[in-house]
Amino acid sequence: MASFDFDQAEGLRRMLQGPRPRIVTFLSATPEDDKGAMLVNLGASLAQLGNDVLIVDACERDYGVSRRLGLGRAATLADVAHQDCALNQVLHAVPQGFSVASLGVPQRGEGGADARRLAKIFDVLAKQAGIVMVDAELGPDGELPLPLMSSSEIVVQVGTSAASITNAYALIKRLSQQLGRRPFGILVTGATEAEAKVVYDNMSTAATRYLAVTLNSMGSVPADEYLHRAARLGRAVVDAFPLAGASVAFRRLAGKFALHAMPGLGRGGSAQAGL
Template identity: 30%
Template sequence: MQDQAASLRRLTARAGRAPSFAFVGSEKAGVSTVVTELAQGLAHAGHRPLVVDCTLGQVLCRRLGVPTTATLESRMTHPGGLDEMMATTRHGVQLVNLYARPEERALFSAQLWLRLGSEFAALERDTSLLLVDVPSMLTDPVPASVADNIVLVLSPAADSITTAYANIKRLAGYGRQRFNVLVNRARHLEEARELFTRLSAVTSEFLAVSLRWVGFVPADNAVRRSHTLHRPLQEAFPDSEAAIAFSQLAAVMPQWDSPDIARTDTGFMDLLIAASRDWAEAEGASLR
């Protein structure tokens, strides 16, 4: 299995691929909103962002105001290509739905893996950055573990720091040591800084990891109104405080790229499926 996976990855590898950023947070942290709005800001700035949805429920389609798509898991039972898993907004943000349960990803045939991996590699060639909305680390840690960069999304919600610490600890078990921290829905800068300081204090006491502050987004009722309209915030309410913050963060987001290890040429989908097979084998071994 390892030899086959290595051969497939070599076939679809390419140099200079776009950096990937996995966004991780608690259920109430607003991760999907952060992903879509940063992608929108990147597109406005002239970048070519690719949003990768690894979560159940097609939330990102609603946030971006595009039709729902096929998922990666559906390709196992319904023939079709990557184009059926994609949508593009009128502002140039591309979305691809790579949702599949980890145990299903592990069962992908070599033929299907090679075909979709090759199509995805071609898509990556035309992309500036990949923004990945990942599922709960408790149920599926694989998408976050294979991304180049981790962005922890904090919020003032009661469980935010507890969940962030648990996510850091789990990802540290996969060898991840560097974490970008973005605070969302903060009332003001002081509150955002306080949340970051509290998380830093907890992690520095128990874990050998590095946290980097990258900014914050203020709490803004315009975000909820944009959700109701099924339109991105920066399109519906471009002068709102949160929209301006997202635009400013998107302008510097490429500078957040600082992976734990040197970036390989292997594409994100190939890493995702290969790691899912490793995960399934490890989970199976732990149950025996």
Template identity: 35%
Template sequence: MAKQVTDQAEGLRRLLAKSGSRVVAVTGGPVGVGCTSTVVNLAAALAMLGKDVLVIDERLGVNAVSSMLGGAHGAGSVRAVLNGEVELEQACARHELGFSVLAASRENCAGFTAAQLGRLLAGPADVVLVDARLERGGALSPLAAQAHDVLIVTRVAAQAITEAYACMKRLHFEHAIAQFRVLVNHVSSLADAQTTFENLAEVAARYLTVSIEEAGCVAADPLMERSLELGRCVVDAFPSAQSARDYRHVASEMLYWPMRPAMSSPRQDAAVRTAMPASALADALVARQHA
């Protein structure tokens, strides 16, 4: 209890003093769970709360933030920032909703040290959201690995939950991450979201010995799909939609997450992998759903 109070007090002190950015890496299991749309909507919601927000986009092509959201074109020259040729603020594209976007693919960040990459995270922003693209082995980039929190996005479906567990398993062994935050996306009811979270948390605690914190949930909403068709985020296009209200709630709660130390770089030692196989997890989740 004392440690929890200390963590909360430290988080509030840093928030009020604006000393350092909160860095959150957002990722998940399969394509389609909504990681990039989560990043965009949280960025917009945080900007509406008066926060200075930087989105670091590790994705390429149609999956990039700039491709999903109009008004964020020209988000780049991360290599020039890392080389010290331009300031971070000059390289970022400023979106009309009030947040900045910097394209930082693995290819453009290759060859730089963790300390050099940390320059992107040490700027004036209150919150840095990294739309993290995982390596084939499931590891975070050296940039995203410096985040304070990893937010796993999943959906209410056995396959998505299984993939989220597999994602956490790989990240746990690669980076020794002891805690994840989980956002359940596209939910039909709060009860479904709660059941999904509890199932995932229990299995992860039992077989990975990691803790999972509930980040919230976002309703299944046809206006979300419509906002994407318009090249906008639902928080801006349809602010009264349930999904928009959900994103605003998650964003406001994020500001009070206890500030934790940044994660370490990938582990070099071989871990003993005794975690539950993904196939067994799927069976366990199905069994719990029908219990």
């Protein structure tokens, strides 16, 4: 009976909390500029579909999306955690149609209090947004910056080169060692659909055989000069050149992300539904 009462209380708590926030954490095995371009254009494409999109730059070492958009010196969520500024001071609306915030690094000491506050602030922020896209990188031990990111959907961006594929596989191996068995999404950029299928099939076969890990294809984006032209204009390709091949691909990709969560990611990473 005690177990039944606990289950009832847990169920009621979940109902009162409402739906879990949609968080997608992105890691990349491609050059830093490719990752930034992908996030900006996917965010813009999701916003065009009517989604409330927030991109959180959680990069400490790499070239993150906030720096790409000229927000590298802005206040961070870590500053909010340390009570140096208010939450609304770290949210920045950009012309591409979404908002950007930088995670920052919690200050050391205080028994980890700042890190715990940072995790809570991120949780609050995620619940306010429709879709949260995290521009992330792994720490020295293969960990993600915050626990909530570890339980989110995780997508690895990969190119067609042998080096990129090798690096993406290494990322997935480190993640699986840190987080245990769970699915990961694969997004292939700079590739035709046929090339992307070869990359995904080969990676999926290797991950299943050697890591017992399931990969899910999240789609692909072709190489397109219009991506670079749009970036030079400070705009998203879907806005500046809506008929470009990359624009078509990003709209298709945005539709998939907006409608479906990655298979196998329910509460605590348990299997739920297929894409």
